[in-house]
Amino acid sequence: MKPSFGCGDNCDYCTAGKYDFYDKEDGTPLSSPVEYGKAGGVGRGGQCKYFAHLILHRAIGMEEIESYDDMAKSQSIPAIKKDKITGITSVQAQPGDIIFRTDYDHTAVVVEVDYSKKSVMVIESNMTFNGYYPDDVAWSCKSGSGESNEIIGTRTLSESVLKSESYKIWTGKEDGAYRDYYNSYYYASKPIVFIIDDTGSMSTNIIYAKNAAIRIMNEEKARIESEYCKTHCDASCSERLYTLITFKDGTEEIDRQTYDIDHMIDSLNGLYASGGAGCPESSLTAIRNACKLVRNADIYLMTDASSNSYGVDETYADMKEVNETKNAVLTSRGTLHSIIYSDCGPAPMSSLLSKSASAAYDDMQSQCNKVASSAIIAKAALFDPAGLDGYSLLSFASGGLFFNIPSNQTETATEMIMKQSFSESTIAFYDGDGAKSYSIPVDGSVSVLQLALNVTLGSSVLVELKNPSGATVTDATDGVSVLTSGGNVFYSVEEDALVDGNWTASVTGSGTYRISATALTSNPMTYSGDTSVPVGSSLNLSAGLIFPVPGVSFELVNLDGTLALDTSLTTVDGLNYSGTSLMDTIGSFRFKATGEGNFQRMNPATITIGSLDVIVPEGMNLLKGTSASYPCEVRNLGTVEDTYDFFVTSSLGWAATASIPPQITLPAGGVFKINLPVTVPVDAEAGDADTLSVQAISQANSLIYDIDELQTVVKLQSSASIPTMTEWGMIIFMLLVGSVSFYFIKKQQR
Known part of the structure; x- marks a missing residue:
């Protein structure tokens, strides 16, 4: 599927290996290996469904794919859909989805989504005679009518095509998990998500952020297209999924998802700063929605503002929302890297401790006026969940990096941070306090080593890196670059300076910090x-x-x-x-x-091994107009009584939450039980899903919390389902009419 591998240079495509489901149509096996997609009618002709099957088979060993009739009967949902309330049309398909149409019996795999144009790019096997690929070499390989010739290639399906041809997403037998398999297995490198604040205050920083991201991506492109990667398929040569999300005060914008580096660079180049009414922006909302789009991703947040609350302007995020965001990141197995150029308030309360009493009082009074009825100060004491403290908590909990970067070092620091976390695997990752030395083992599969000292607010520490022979490496060492930014230190050791063995990172000074070493390696x-x-x-x-x-x-x-x-x-x-x-x-x-x-x-x-446990059951697939009740529990596994703030949210409002208690008190070992009723609206559509989130937070320590979620999904109305009351009325009416008609016909015959 990559021309650089020599596949498709003439009329043949890469061999697929021998699998029984590629036998000839009369049941006799093809020669081994199968010449999949060979022109002139040899083999299966590269038929579209078999190509999609090939991807699934290689990813998860799938031996069966449904017929088009069965695909249509499964929990398939439209690839593009108009919201009934807002009237806005949006793409529901994501990279890795199998999409199909039954009127033409065609299947394809989504590899890119342009959300602004509401179009998708697919990779597929399709006939050349229809003119989809007139410039491809296969066009010259036609024999006869050409209808038996097919080519594996990419094609863009516009909004109008997605609508007119009624493409649907096949969720199949594994509840829609195919996109995760495709993204996690077929492409070994972790997906990358850029979440960029594009409000007016980012006018300079957004340029620096774009430049840094583009340079790193061009380096990755050069590596993928290198001579080494033309003959090797290890992790360092694999492509990855890129996602770009921008945000201001309200709803975030998903710009594009693609595996194509050039396409993502085009999207980044198109960004510019504008608008934005108030100080806080929708950063936490954007993070949570990114986690719904992509699993197992490195997520880069770039902003100069605190976070508002659930996308509402001039509000500030609280601890409940931080916990929900943390849960979203961890559940999706994401890693959040926060690159914060500034935050516009409220300031971290811990910063007040270093000020005089009068100055601290004035600052606190100003913050109290700013957030008036907000519970931020009362609930968070020395912690600002909307700003730097919240961002650092989310990054550290997910194993990511947190940096508050001075404006004069924005571009260089952003590039170093991305380069450090773009590496394929983590070698060492420690949270430290005070002076200490750390061993950084480097094996023969490592080609680039990145080391970062990430300091917390108020700390004053330095780090020195030594190679296995004990020699200190500095910015003057060939193949080594060092950057200091806001107390943080970055090392990049390229292959020419890299030696196998135990490297040493020696930290001096006082305060808390995080030391992390990542590597570009063929064995992550x-x-x-x-x-x-x-x-x-x-x-x-x-x-x-x-x-x-x-x-x-x-x-x-x-x-x-x-x-x-x-x-x-x-x-x-x-x-x-x-x-x-x-x-x-x-x-x-x-x-x-x-x-x-x-x-x-x-x-x-x-x-995390916690003292609080929130338990919810598995979600259900329900018909529209029906209800269910979910039994949920909160358990205090600690050794003392505790009072918890209790929150239940329903993403689409299907759950009845009016009578939910705002607080619960449990003794040590105590259990609180509650039934949560959910009703699916009669106008809901197949595939609609309501997420019910249950969260408890200790009032004594807001870092003690637990959250669990379930989904209620609308399933297709079966053709053999029980009729509704309206349908029963029509049936009875028709039976009565039929009986009366039969009576009068018989009467006339007499």
């Missing part, structure tokens, strides 16, 4: 286990490697890197490992792998 580790469970529960652990590592073992470490618990994971292929550990201690941990040859990988996201 992915973690897909739990990130949060209540104390006393089993923690599911799961990790994957690209290549086997001799002597590999896994453990849970404390946030400072010290050993917390050895884990026993099993494998059948030497690449995918899984197991469970009973967690009987409340705390925060990280997952770490080590092996022979200086191999070390860490998952940067925090694994």
Whole structure:
């Protein structure tokens, strides 16, 4: 599928391997390997559904794909839809979706969405005779009418085509999970999401942010198109999904999702700063919606403002919303990197501690006037959830980086931050306090090493990096670049300066900080286990490697890197490992792998073992006009009584929440139970989904919280479903009319 691999140079395409479902139509097998998509009618002719099947088979081993009739009967939803309330038409398809049309029996895979134009780009196998690909080499390979010749290529489906040809998204047998498989497995590199504030105050910073992102993406493009990647398919050569989201005061704008670097660069170049009425912007709302779009992504937030509350201008986010955003990031297995150029208030309350009593009082009085009836100050004491404190909490909890960048270093610092986290795997990730030295093992698969010292507010620390021979590397060392920005320090060690062995990062000074080392490597580790469970529960652990590592073992470490618990994971292929550990201690941990040859990988996201447990059941698929009741629980697993703020939200308003208590008090070991009724409106459409979110936050410590969610999805009305009362009335009426007619006919015959 890549011309650079030599596929499609003449009339043939890359071989697909031998699979039974590519047998000839008479049932006899083709020669091995199958010459999939070969012109002239050889093989299956590259028929569209079989091409989509090939992708699914390679990604998840799928052996069956439904007929078009069955696809239409499944929980398929329109690829483009008009909102009944606002009248706005929006694309519902996302990259990785299988879309189809039944009037023409065609299937394709979405690889790009242009939300502004409401169009999608698909990769498909399609006939050349219809003129879709007149410039392709396959056009010259026609034989006879040409209708048996097909080509694998990309094509853009406009808004009008999506509507007129009634394309639908196939959710299939695995509840719509195909886009996650396609994005996570077919493309090994983590997806990238840019969330950029494009209000008027960002006029200079948005230019710097764009320039930095574009330079990093051009470097990645050069690597993918290198001579090495023409003959290798390891993680360092794989493409990734890019998403661009912009925001102001209200609803965020999803600009584009694509695997094409040039297309994303075009979208970034088109950004400019304008508008924006008040100080706070919709940054947290944009983060949550990004997590709905893309899983397992590196998310880059770039803003110069605090966050408003749920997209409402001149309001400020509170701890409840920060927790919801944190849950969205962790549930999607995302990593949030916050690049904050400034925040326009309220200022972090901790900053008042360094001021004189009168100045602190004046500042606090100003903030109280600004947020008047808001509960921010009363509820958060020394913590500003809407500003720097909230952003840093979200970044640190998800294993990301947080930087408050001085304006004179915006472009260089932004580029270094992106380069550090664009790397494929994390080698070391520790939270420290005061002077300490950290070992950074580098194995032979690492080609670029990035090190970052991320300081917290009020800290004064420095870091020195030494190679395995003990020599200090500096900005003057060939192949090494160093940047200091706002107390943060960045190192980039290129391949020419990289030596296998144990590097050392020595931190001096006082205060708290985070030290992280990432690497561009052909053997990254992915973690897909739990990130949060209540104390006393089993923690599911799961990790994957690209290549086997001799002597590999896994453990849970404390946030400072010290050993917390050895884990026993099993494998059948030497690449995918899984197991469970009973967690009987409340705390925060990280997952770490080590092996022979200086191999070390860490998952940067925090694994939390908590004293509070919110439990909701599985969601349901319901018919429109029907109801269900969900039994939910809140459990205090701690050793003392606690009072919790209690929140229940329904994304589409289907749940009855008026009688929900705002607070609940539970003794140690206590349980609160509640039934939450949900009613699907009669005008709901198949595929509509209401998300019911249940959250509890300790009033004694707002960092003790838990949140759980479920979805109620509208399912298709079965043709064999029970008639409604209106339909029963019509049936009875027709039966009566038929009976009367039959009576008079018989009477006339007499």
